[in-house]
Amino acid sequence: MASTVIRDASLVDGTGSPARPADIVIQDGRIVEITPPLKASTSHASRVINADSLLVTPGWVDVHTHYDAQATWDPWLTPSSWHGVTTAVMGNCGVGFAPARPDRHEWLIELMEGVEDIPGAAMTEGIKWEWTSFPEYLDALEKRKRVIDLGTQIGHGALRAFVMGDRGAHNEDATPDDIATMADLTEQALRAGALGFSTSRTSLHKSKNGEFVPGTSAQPEELYGIAEGIRRAGHGIFQMAAEHWRVPGDEWFWMRELTRRTGVKMSINLNQPSDDAELWRETLALIEESARLGEKIEAQVAGRSIGLIMFLQGTVNPLMMHTVYDKVKALPFDQRVAALSEPRRRARLIEERPSHRFAQQFVGDNFHTMFPITSATIDYEPTREQSVSGIAARTGKAPMEVIVDHLLSNGGSGMIYRPFLNYAYGDLSMTHELLQHPNTRNGLSDAGAHCGVICDGGMPTFMLTHWVRDRERGPRLELEHMVRRQTQDTAELHGLLDRGAILPGLRADINIIDFDALGFNNPQVVFDLPANGRRLVQTAHGYVATLVNGVQTVDHDEFTGELPGKLVRGPQA
Numbered sequence: 001m002a003s004t005v006i007r008d009a010s011l012v013d014g015t016g017s018p019a020r021p022a023d024i025v026i027q028d029g030r031i032v033e034i035t036p037p038l039k040a041s042t043s044h045a046s047r048v049i050n051a052d053s054l055l056v057t058p059g060w061v062d063v064h065t066h067y068d069a070q071a072t073w074d075p076w077l078t079p080s081s082w083h084g085v086t087t088a089v090m091g092n093c094g095v096g097f098a099p100a101r102p103d104r105h106e107w108l109i110e111l112m113e114g115v116e117d118i119p120g121a122a123m124t125e126g127i128k129w130e131w132t133s134f135p136e137y138l139d140a141l142e143k144r145k146r147v148i149d150l151g152t153q154i155g156h157g158a159l160r161a162f163v164m165g166d167r168g169a170h171n172e173d174a175t176p177d178d179i180a181t182m183a184d185l186t187e188q189a190l191r192a193g194a195l196g197f198s199t200s201r202t203s204l205h206k207s208k209n210g211e212f213v214p215g216t217s218a219q220p221e222e223l224y225g226i227a228e229g230i231r232r233a234g235h236g237i238f239q240m241a242a243e244h245w246r247v248p249g250d251e252w253f254w255m256r257e258l259t260r261r262t263g264v265k266m267s268i269n270l271n272q273p274s275d276d277a278e279l280w281r282e283t284l285a286l287i288e289e290s291a292r293l294g295e296k297i298e299a300q301v302a303g304r305s306i307g308l309i310m311f312l313q314g315t316v317n318p319l320m321m322h323t324v325y326d327k328v329k330a331l332p333f334d335q336r337v338a339a340l341s342e343p344r345r346r347a348r349l350i351e352e353r354p355s356h357r358f359a360q361q362f363v364g365d366n367f368h369t370m371f372p373i374t375s376a377t378i379d380y381e382p383t384r385e386q387s388v389s390g391i392a393a394r395t396g397k398a399p400m401e402v403i404v405d406h407l408l409s410n411g412g413s414g415m416i417y418r419p420f421l422n423y424a425y426g427d428l429s430m431t432h433e434l435l436q437h438p439n440t441r442n443g444l445s446d447a448g449a450h451c452g453v454i455c456d457g458g459m460p461t462f463m464l465t466h467w468v469r470d471r472e473r474g475p476r477l478e479l480e481h482m483v484r485r486q487t488q489d490t491a492e493l494h495g496l497l498d499r500g501a502i503l504p505g506l507r508a509d510i511n512i513i514d515f516d517a518l519g520f521n522n523p524q525v526v527f528d529l530p531a532n533g534r535r536l537v538q539t540a541h542g543y544v545a546t547l548v549n550g551v552q553t554v555d556h557d558e559f560t561g562e563l564p565g566k567l568v569r570g571p572q573a
Contacts, residue, residue, distance in 0.1 A: 003027050004550060005045045006512070008037045009056035014487035014501035016480050024056065026508040029550035029564075033504060049552075051512055054544055055479075058487040058502050059086025059148075059509035060460040063267075063441070063494060064300060066116045066449035067150065068096045069109075073126040073530060075146045075563050079457035080447045082557070083520070083540045086509035086548045087568065088447065089494060091153030093241040094200035094213050097127065098137030098154070099162040099185060105129055107169065107207075111157055114208035115200070116449035117315055122533030134185065135192035142567040147553050149509075151494060151568035153239060154189040156199035156215035156226075168214050174222045182222070183229035190233035193569025195494045196267075197230055198239040199223070201251065205241060220254035224261060231262040235495055235571045239300075242268045248282040259295045267493065269444060270299035270434070271306060274369075277424035280434075287439050298493070300443035301434045303459045304380045304466065307419035309536055310370075312337065312412050313525050315452035318363045318370070318403050321356045324348045337412030340404075350400045367392070367399040371417045372406040378417060378522050380466065381428050381473050388416075415523065427473050435467065435477060435485065441493050442486045451535035455523040458538040460486055465518055495571030508550035511543060518542030 004026040011022040011034070023040035025033035033040065042048050060083070067077055067090045080088050090096075095115050097108050106124070113120040131137040134154050141150065160168030163181045168174070174182070186197050200213040207213070215222075223238075230236045238258065242251065247268065259266055272280045283299070290297045310317045313333060319325040319340075328339040339345060353364060363370075367388040371379070384390050392399045406414040422431055434440050447457030463486055467477045491500030499507045523536045539557075546554035551564035 003045065004047045004049065004508075005040050005042050006049045006051050006056060006510070007040065007042070008053055009051040009512070010053050011502060012055060012057050012480050012483045013503065014058040014484055015503070016484040016488075018480060021053070024502060024510070026547075026550045029508055031502060031504055031506055031508050034502070049512070049545065055513040055515045056502070057483045057511045057513065058500055059511055059546060059548065060084045060486045061087045061490040061496065061500055062443075062445055062447060062460060062486070063089045063490045064092050064443035064445055065090045065447040065457075066092060066095070066118070067447070068152070069112060069118060069123045069127055070448050071141060071146070071150055072128060072144070075144060076559065077146055077148055077150070077448070079537050079539070080460075081147045081546075081553070081559075082543075083458050083461045084511040084513070084543055084546055085148060085447075085460055086546065087149040087151065087491070087496065087499060089151045089153070089195055090448070091155055091194070091196075092198050092239055093205060094156040094198050094215055095205075096152070096155035096158050096198075098131055098134045098158055100129065100132060100137075100158060101162060102129070102132075104161055107161065108158060110208040111213065115205045115213060116446070117453055118449055118451050119529060119531070119533035119535075120208065121531040122529035124531070126530035134189035134194065138193050138567060138569065145563040146565040147559065147563055148548055148565040149568050150565060151195045151496070153196040153198045153236075154186055154194050156197070156218070157213050159185060160214035169211070171212055171214060171217050173219055179222050179225035183225045183232075186226050186229035187233045190230060190236045190570070193567070194236065195568070195570065196237035196239055197226060198241075200241040201246070202241050202243040220257070223254060224258055227258050227262040227264045230264045237265045237267050237494065239267045240269070242270075244271060244273050244279055244283070245276060248279070248286060252286055255297060256290060256295060259290075259297055263296065265296035265298065267298050267300050267441065267443075270301050270440070271421040271444075272424050272430045273421060274424045280430065284434075284437065284439070291439050299434070299437075299440045301440045302422060302431065302444035302456070303435065303442060303463045304428060304431060304456070305419035305423040306421040306444065306454065306456065307417050307423070308453050309415055309455050309523050310418055310453075311415040311525070312407055313452075313534065314536070317407065318416065319349060319407065321354045322349055322352070323354070324352070333412065337408060340412075341408055346404060349404050350398055366418070369418060369420075369423070370403070372402070373415045373417055373522060376522065377519065380462065381471070382417070383473075384426065413525075429474055432467075432474060432477070436481075441489055443490070451529070451533070453536075455536040455538050458520045458540060461518065461520050461540045461542075464513075464515070465520070469515070469518075496568065498572040508547055510545075510547040512545040514542045514544050
């Protein structure tokens with residue numbers, strides 16, 4: 001008595017098992033049977049989807065997003081829902097919007113704006129504050145219909161400000177009473193349905209006013225106390241945006257001690273900085289040693305280099321510290337492009353080197369790591385010949401002439417890709433190694449964030465196109481492995497054991513994919529956030545169907561209008 005049958009699938013079930021032909025029978029949002037192809041009975045089915053041997057996988061589970069604001073107004077949660085994601089987890093990197101006293105609303109918005117580059121005006125207009133406590137925030141999220149399932153974590157920044165006020169916001173040390181209260185509120189949040197706690201220890205994360213995220217320099221006793229609250233709740237991870245150079249040194253002691261005392265699992269960001277290309281190996285070796293001792297520390301890794309998209313309408317561009325640009329930057333966009341194209345200004349942009357030291361380091365010393373986007377599909381593993389330096393050498397132009405001409409091309413819409421993490425070797429060989437490591441988990445797409453500078457929400461699609469099908473600069477990875485990496489493995493990180501695989505009894509979160517046609521478009525600028533807010537987006541193609549809890553939400557890359565997504569409260573059996 002099935003409600004839906006998917007017939008003749010090329011099934012990659014998320015467990016790592018080899019692909020096989022199969023029929024999939026769904027009833028009441030659950031998978032009830034998997035049979036040999038064309039063998040499932042359809043006599044009582046209300047719907048039959050003929051997969052015609054297309055690839056069928058579980059829906060992707062993206063554990064590192066920043067929809068904390070967007071989730072309060074947007075049921076579609078793009079870009080993730082364009083890219084086959086059926087469950088997203090937000091509340092990462094220590095930032096979020098609960099708990100929140102009324103006098104802290106604008107402060108929390110500025111914190112998120114500074115750390116995650118989400119337009120403050122969009123959040124100010126879009127967020128309807130219906131909560132003070134974290135459980136009330138979950139209740140507000142649960143009221144909204146959405147296209148995918150959504151889980152969240154409690155962030156250290158909001159928690160510290162709620163408990164300690166300005167002392168917490170300014171990174172003063174917590175007192176024993178502060179720590180006890182933060183532990184209690186963390187436990188309360190987890191018991192209400194949070195999936196974990198997150199913090200940031202990196203100097204890259206600052207509020208709009210320039211202050212570090214609250215908790216950046218928190219003492220170990222504060223972190224132990226909060227982890228004790230997680231332990232009391234009985235579930236939840238401790239997620240941390242790490243300062244990479246500090247982890248193998250002064251951070252490692254308290255990290256191990258935290259997991260030893262409480263048994264809480266830690267998930268830390270692991271990337272490769274360009275100024276210390278082998279540092280990641282030190283951290284990985286420590287994680288391996290810790291795992292052998294039964295400690296719970298895992299690395300969360302990106303599927304590609306983390307890089308800036310630089311363009312004239314973006315947050316960052318190579319001209320922004322030039323005196324010529326400074327004089328016209330406030331002009332409306334079309335007028336700014338016209339002004340920069342004026343011959344005398346263009347000549348000065350090319351010939352005059354800004355005196356600002358950061359501009360010299362950011363631009364002048366890095367022409368070899370700046371890659372103009374010139375093809376219909378962005379190349380995330382470009383060669384040196386494709387860089388500004390390579391183009392300049394090939395054409396006889398000055399590097400700044402290459403940059404200026406490209407940024408002004410197509411009406412000022414030219415974009416330049418600048419990888420700054422995970423590309424120190426000049427390719428993705430470091431990422432290739434980490435994607436095969438048993439102590440790493442896929443993450444760091446940052447979907448919903450970095451609206452004017454990073455566009456990695458489409459990373460789930462990239463995992464199949466680049467690593468399985470298209471890679472030319474090195475070995476590829478098996479399809480079954482990459483599917484498991486972003487389904488069963490990521491679901492298990494948060495104890496979401498009801499999804500992440502196509503097996504009888506589990507949720508029918510499913511992608512039907514035309515693997516040969518699968519891909520993504522170049523980043524583009526849209527103004528579709530509240531208050532006409534700007535963001536970079538990257539759409540996908542090749543998703544023939546996406547099902548969330550058995551309901552089809554995507555049909556040939558277009559939304560069906562169905563909104564079956566729910567708030568995920570805590571681990572799922």
